[in-house]
Amino acid sequence: MKTNRISTRIIVASALCATVAAFMACTSKPKSNDIIAKKPVKTAPKPTQNMGDYNQNRSVEWLGGTYSISIERKADSSLPLAVDESGNKYYDNRVTLTISRSDGSEFFKRTFAKANFEEYVGDEYKNGGMLGIVFDHVDGDNIYFAASVGSPDKMSDNYVPLVLKISRVGGVTISTDTKLDTTSNDDDDEV
Template sequence: MRRIMIKMLFYTFFVSTLTILQVGCVKKKDTNNIITHKEEKKRPKPIQKVGDFSQTRVVSWLGHNVKITTERLADKDLSLVQDENGNKYYDNKIILKIHRSDGSIFLERVFYKSDFSKFIDTSADKTTALLGVVFDRVNGDHLLFAASVGSPDNMSDEFIPLVLKVTKSGSLSIYKDTQMDTNDGSIQKSEQITEEDEEGV
């Protein structure tokens, strides 16, 4: 009887000890296996381009055919601009060339956003890019081009519509196109330069 009791006590002690050891191992195992995940830093997007673009048109003007070429190129020498989400873009330059019918150059000019600065708020200078200068139409003795400065984000519709006028003597004037802002559909020309032209193409 005594032996049986000793065996039972030993068995109870053995089971209890084994249970304690198992719990201790589990706790120790849990403690050693704590895995920490480092938060990955978001990599900034590379500097983007609005997109290079070119347009060539041959139009009849003052009795002659002229070839008009406009080209938009990202200029890495200019200050960077950014959209409303903080993405950075290269600003653009616009190259305008007008060739006479004999191939000679009537006008060649490179435009930068600074050429349109009088129409841009100082606060918006860092968030706008020169978006384009494209041929619009012939208007009597003048060639009219649509120009715009605005958000570099192609999905945005924020821009300032401008008109660039080339006279038959090759002089230029720029004014804000307010046609969309008037109820009667008339164009109110602000900052327009009026000139008397004697020479032709």
């Protein structure tokens, strides 16, 4: 009988272990309230970029003669960097404006940078760049150009429109373009 009891105990113990194992397998693990978020991947900052160089050449009739206008924009690494809305850095530009007479002699030549327009730009674009100068029109004794300072990002349209007026004697007047047609004469300041 002793062997019978041992066998019964072994069978009961085995059944009990099987029941406990089955019970443990059927129960689900409690859900955790822990939220695991992935770390944001930091993108490497872009290297300092150029806004892009350009040249514009054209002839205009002014003061009874034909004048050639040449505008050249080039990045200048010696200037403080311009920064766009995303924090990307750009080399700022210098723009050289040359007006030549029909005989080839220079009437006017000057290189402009953002510093020439700072008082018209304000704090919003103090880290912006010199975007460019383009010929607009001739009116009497003056030649008008549109100038702009703003975000160096080519996809952005954030900038301050300015009027650059050159007189028949080579005087330069800069003003904020309040009419967006570059013919405003209000608030002109001699430079």
